[in-house]
Amino acid sequence: MSRFEYAPAPESRAIVDIKSSYGLFVNGQFVDATDGKPFKTVSPASEEVLAEVSEAGPADVDKAVRAARKAFDKVWGPMSGKDRAKYLFRIARLIQERARELAVLESLDNGKPIRESRDVDIPLVAAHFFYYAGWADKLEYAGVGDDPRPWGVAGQVIPWNFPMLMLAWKIAPALAAGNTVVLKPAETTPLTALAFAEICQQADLPPGVVNIVTGAGRTGQALVEHPDVDKVAFTGSTEVGRAIAKSVAGTHKAVTLELGGKAANIVFEDAPIDQTIEGIVNGIFFNQGHVCCAGSRLLVQESVYDEVLARLKRRMGTLRVGDPLDKNTDIGAINSSAQLAKIRELSQIGEDEGAERWSPECELPAEGYWFPPTVFTGVSQAHRIAREEIFGPVLSVLTFRTPAEAVEKANNTPFGLSAGIWTEKGSRILWMANQLRAGVVWANTFNRFDPTSPFGGYKESGYGREGGRHGLEAYLAH
């Protein structure tokens, strides 16, 4: 061997025990669904069927909500915050103990590289439970009034891009605030939520406090529309978010929505160049671009455009695409064939509208759903690829000349979830952060998450905040 070619270093699957079929988790037990057809969940990297999962129909959802109501009235609601905290700490520790298993399971079911599930997702999941466990007995100090009270039963619907992390974002603050939950994971990635159900059993969490109903849109709709749900939390597409907003309008339900994005990642000529390139890569290729706050619109100051592009392309050439369980993989599989079709379609539209498409040479595996890291240059605000969320490893590059123009272009979008600024000038960072209509503005970094930091959007990116004290507020009536 004359060159340093990394040998495959796959993580063993043996640590995970995947059952051939799963029921629903209702009232502390796994139960059979009564009125839905079972469906299969596959590994997007190989199309191998991993397990059969139950579809919850309206009757099943009703049972789960009733179990949650009962647990709220009899056990969880009356329990002291200190005692709730004990359960949450226990769950957090169990997640840490089973971290490797959960990471492998997440990578198998979702297609994301083990490097990310192991080093980012699961540690953040545990961190969220630890963080909100700390709040459970201090709710009156959260700054939302003297006597904050839980809403009751929370109906939560989460997406497939960060299955376990989104579960933590939803369940940890809800339980800390004293609510009970019925959660529906995405139909393509239900397995870690079901593993979490086992963790709830292991932690001796009182029955009914957490209920997991699997299924697709129909199940989610039944949950959101259930009359005995007090609080709805949804993360997913803007289109579904709109439908949910309509369905809860005029009811007593509280609602938070965390929807799509088309974030501007803004690079000034004085940016720390090498870290900026890493930030651009991390902004759009992290989790195959399946990130609602992904930095999918790169705005580069014209004076450094050539240099940034040359360096970006060189760096993209070193990205390793392939087996998500290989520890040296940077970019894993696209989550589903439907998502792959959408990415392909929008990329084709980009080409048809005259933008220039580039990908590094890379061999994609024959089985499974794959899309190479891709950059479009010559993009203008009028292109569809600059306006619509692609939700894949596809970056659109635009240019600007002055800070004011950067702000104008960055804000010229129906979305407003996140933005990034790259400059060595501190005063400009502060000025920009005030101008940008985005829920999160990162400076000289991108896609960093922390349980203490609120997250959420402007405009079509939704409303409400998750994380931090603000995330608690969403689960408290005050």
Added chain:
Amino acid sequence: MTTLDSGVDSLADVTSSEDRLRRFLLGLPGVDQVGAEARAATLSTRSIKTTAKQYALDLAIRMIDLTTLEGQDTPGKVRALCAKAKRPDPADPSTPQVAAVCVYPDLVATAKRELDGSGINVASVATAFPSGRSSLAIKVQDTKDAVAAGADEVDMVIDRGAFLSGRYGLVFDEIAAIREAAGDAHLKVILETGELVTYDNVRRASWLAMLAGADFIKTSTGKVSPAATLPVTLVMLEAVRDYHEATGLHIGVKPAGGIRTAKDAIKYLVTVNETAGPDWLDPELFRFGASSLLNDLLMQRTKLATGHYPGPDYFTLD
């Protein structure tokens, strides 16, 4: 300012006056500390196994500058080190030789005799190592002595005091003078990054050394803590990569001090591979300044070959 656009001519321009040099160095893009350290941390999670590990271990051995730089060094100690350099693992003749043996100038002749015909270079730390605090005349003489005694490579230290007080021209002139005094010997310029502290300084000092004629840029003397770190080496690798883009020249990088385990060495090789590129995975362009690293590499090598770890007594002290 764009490092990619600058051709050889414009780089010659920037060294034409102290003022231009200063403006050029201060105009280099900044290094974000958090980002650089995060990148280095990501690179160190690469998993290198089986054939890749075998390759990496042998390559790391071939890249070692086996070093002794103690006040108590004697010809006897240097002879022992040279014997080890030639046959690192007496039990396994397939083990490659190291790249060089690095000693103080007064021991160069001894090392040269011992290594005669082996193909292993003798490197010498000249220029009032490790502080560098003496007159230029003495540093030049120190260098000439080392080269006259047979040194193939000269490791010089920069004047950190001059650098930190912004006298870049002085540092430049000194490196250029040593470059000339060293003649055909390879010049490695030690930045002593632990004393430069910031990554911005590391990047500037790297460029300064390259512009002044360094063949290699080296992190540390090993006498100051922190010595070599992965993020510092990453920043230096970025600098040689950019310099290559601008001039077509290949400059080497040598982290020195504190790299003791095969696992650490492999992290450095991964960083080389993914930053400067595979061209730099060559003893001509990347070296480890180390003394204790070698035995751990030998131990891991034996483990790969036999399936078990031999005890430390199965390897020679030096």
